[in-house]
Amino acid sequence: MKSSIRPLAIIVVSTFGFLLIVSFYADKNQFELTAKEVHDRVLITDYQLDSTAFVQLTDPYLIDIRDEHHYQIGHVDGAMNIPLSRILEEHYDELFQADRPKVILAHDPVKGHEAWMLLTQLGYSQLFLLKLKEPTLEPLILHVGSGESIGGH
Amino acid sequence: MKSREILSVFILALGITGAMLPGRKNDAIALNEHELLQEMLMESNYITADELAHLLISGDPSIRLIDVRSASKFKNPLPRATNIPLDSIFEDNFLYLFDQSIYKNVIYGLEDQQATQVWVITKQLGYGNNYLLKGGLNAWRATILDPEYPAQTASKEEFDLYEQRNAAREFFTGAKAIPKVEFKPIAPIQGRKKKKVQGGCS
Amino acid sequence: MGPIIPIYEISQELNFLLAFVIGIGFGFALEQAGFSSSRKLAGMFYGYDTTVLKVFFTAAIVAMVGILFLNYFEMMDMSIVYVNEYYIDSAIIGGVIMGIGFIIGGFCPGTSVCAAAIGKLDALAYLGGSLIGIFLFGETYPLWKDIYMQNYLGGIKLSTTLGLSDGLMVLLVIVAAVVMFWVGEWAEKRFRRPDITKNL
Amino acid sequence: MNPYLAGIILGLVLLLSFYLTGRGLGASGAMKSVVVTTIESVAHTKAEESGFYAKYIDEGEHPMNNWLVFQVLGVVVGGFLSGALSGRLSIKTEHTPNITKRRRIIMAVLGGALFGFGSQFGRGCTSGAALSGMATLSLAGFVTMIAIFGTAYLFAYFFRKNWI
Numbered sequence: 001m002k003s004s005i006r007p008l009a010i011i012v013v014s015t016f017g018f019l020l021i022v023s024f025y026a027d028k029n030q031f032e033l034t035a036k037e038v039h040d041r042v043l044i045t046d047y048q049l050d051s052t053a054f055v056q057l058t059d060p061y062l063i064d065i066r067d068e069h070h071y072q073i074g075h076v077d078g079a080m081n082i083p084l085s086r087i088l089e090e091h092y093d094e095l096f097q098a099d100r101p102k103v104i105l106a107h108d109p110v111k112g113h114e115a116w117m118l119l120t121q122l123g124y125s126q127l128f129l130l131k132l133k134e135p136t137l138e139p140l141i142l143h144v145g146s147g148e149s150i151g152g153h
Numbered sequence: 154m155k156s157r158e159i160l161s162v163f164i165l166a167l168g169i170t171g172a173m174l175p176g177r178k179n180d181a182i183a184l185n186e187h188e189l190l191q192e193m194l195m196e197s198n199y200i201t202a203d204e205l206a207h208l209l210i211s212g213d214p215s216i217r218l219i220d221v222r223s224a225s226k227f228k229n230p231l232p233r234a235t236n237i238p239l240d241s242i243f244e245d246n247f248l249y250l251f252d253q254s255i256y257k258n259v260i261y262g263l264e265d266q267q268a269t270q271v272w273v274i275t276k277q278l279g280y281g282n283n284y285l286l287k288g289g290l291n292a293w294r295a296t297i298l299d300p301e302y303p304a305q306t307a308s309k310e311e312f313d314l315y316e317q318r319n320a321a322r323e324f325f326t327g328a329k330a331i332p333k334v335e336f337k338p339i340a341p342i343q344g345r346k347k348k349k350v351q352g353g354c355s
Numbered sequence: 356m357g358p359i360i361p362i363y364e365i366s367q368e369l370n371f372l373l374a375f376v377i378g379i380g381f382g383f384a385l386e387q388a389g390f391s392s393s394r395k396l397a398g399m400f401y402g403y404d405t406t407v408l409k410v411f412f413t414a415a416i417v418a419m420v421g422i423l424f425l426n427y428f429e430m431m432d433m434s435i436v437y438v439n440e441y442y443i444d445s446a447i448i449g450g451v452i453m454g455i456g457f458i459i460g461g462f463c464p465g466t467s468v469c470a471a472a473i474g475k476l477d478a479l480a481y482l483g484g485s486l487i488g489i490f491l492f493g494e495t496y497p498l499w500k501d502i503y504m505q506n507y508l509g510g511i512k513l514s515t516t517l518g519l520s521d522g523l524m525v526l527l528v529i530v531a532a533v534v535m536f537w538v539g540e541w542a543e544k545r546f547r548r549p550d551i552t553k554n555l
Numbered sequence: 556m557n558p559y560l561a562g563i564i565l566g567l568v569l570l571l572s573f574y575l576t577g578r579g580l581g582a583s584g585a586m587k588s589v590v591v592t593t594i595e596s597v598a599h600t601k602a603e604e605s606g607f608y609a610k611y612i613d614e615g616e617h618p619m620n621n622w623l624v625f626q627v628l629g630v631v632v633g634g635f636l637s638g639a640l641s642g643r644l645s646i647k648t649e650h651t652p653n654i655t656k657r658r659r660i661i662m663a664v665l666g667g668a669l670f671g672f673g674s675q676f677g678r679g680c681t682s683g684a685a686l687s688g689m690a691t692l693s694l695a696g697f698v699t700m701i702a703i704f705g706t707a708y709l710f711a712y713f714f715r716k717n718w719i
Contacts, residue, residue, distance in 0.1 A: 035274050118186065172520070382632065384565035410559075485668065486671060
């Protein structure tokens, strides 16, 4: 028995080593939450802000997820532009991790919810989504270009 | 004799370590964040009310409509829609409706919110063949059931669209003849790595 | 991330080559364990040789623990892995028939292939017999069809049924196996038959 | 070889199989492929009409073109290699002094037939259903394992003459 321990240990270690090396190169999933947890989270709708809740936020980041073109035509004063397609770029990580409320502004509610769910599932907190249909938000819009308004669709 | 004891202790220690590990994390054939974002940016995952009307009129048998409004609000759905409320999608008898390769599921709610939430979850879980109706039931009503007559200055295309919508309205509200309409069929998207292994030794 | 072949869509030729290589390992391990001898296999049921018990459970535990850890370190996606589908009636009836076949024939299909490879004629006969058995089942399939498809529970896990975590389930199996190993070693001494055991 | 060491090697092969292919090992599946191929070449229409064989002859896929068939071919080679290394290659029929060679062969055929029948009924044999099934903690695996070994223990008394 004693003599068979050494080959055994070599086999076990080398097999796991091989598997470890193979898996090291495989892409990893960064999601913090499972789909089930996200599901439980979306059932609480407190992340969707109306205008009264919005003005009560202290010092929020405003994140406009529309593409650059639409952003330049017209956007909310003080909003920064992070198009949805670039939202996973690493240099935004610090921003999303900041201990401040982050409000997602979207032209299209589908995109808004998608961005919110993606970021939430990645584990970022204090994320909000602005319901842009409220007429009371009109004054927020500063640069309004050729008929393109941020609210409504 | 001694080595047997060592082996027993070793294997039990391994088992105890295993038992103390937290539950499985990578439970699903889930997409990672980049893949999920790709899906979100892919236009073919979304379907407009006009496209859906064409598909339904043409009698595409593989379309399955899934209404995600809560059961109490499940009124006046699209024809033959299945009601799967947002809060109950994780019940066993519903999940298999999303995780399949036969039907093209068109998910809709009253508006975009709930349907988007369900759609993102099914996508992240790695299920294929789930599509999102843009604008939900409200958009359906506004464009198909109550199409707006175009302004006098509108282009010919807009008038054509109106004609089509009008025809669709007659179809869905119970009228007869339908002019032939062209439609863009949606091809089922083959899941990247969703195929469960068929195995066993039988 | 494993399992490699279903995820990375490896070509069929390579897939079959891997099947062949895995088969070589399987056959080698079975033969080295002594499973090419029907008397050694049957010995487990009379207590004079419990090799089957030891090999079977050691292998199951190694694979079980391996899968558990691979899953934990996100090296393997358990949701693609095939979990045997459970049809209550057919699993039990089939198991009972196989049990009778085992004690009469002294082999199971895998070990009989292995034994036939080293020239055991009874294993070859057993292989022929199992082909006949499969043929008979195919011919009489309409008779069994209802029982065969009855009470389907899907690919469920024992841990889910008992409401335990997978890790705890593995620990329980390990404890049970260690107890069985000790009992087996004891039985081998108790029921030792020098006349048989020495030439196996 | 020490049975525990052999068990660990077998377990690692099984684990490798799961890691590479997502499925366990098997043997009876390959035998079924042989049967289906034979039936199909002898009586093609009959095979297509039968509810059982038809499942395995679809989309013009040759039934021998099966993962398990290649795996079992590997088992033959692996078993032969191991036997050659350990000097166990010899053509013989193994039986106890109490029974004749003829009786052993008859018993083997009978047992094989029962096992073959049972493996189809139970959707897998000791390797495919019990061993691979247990590795994934599947309920079917445990039930089949208990059914096989439990029954074998129950009936062991009646066949003791063959083995002791």
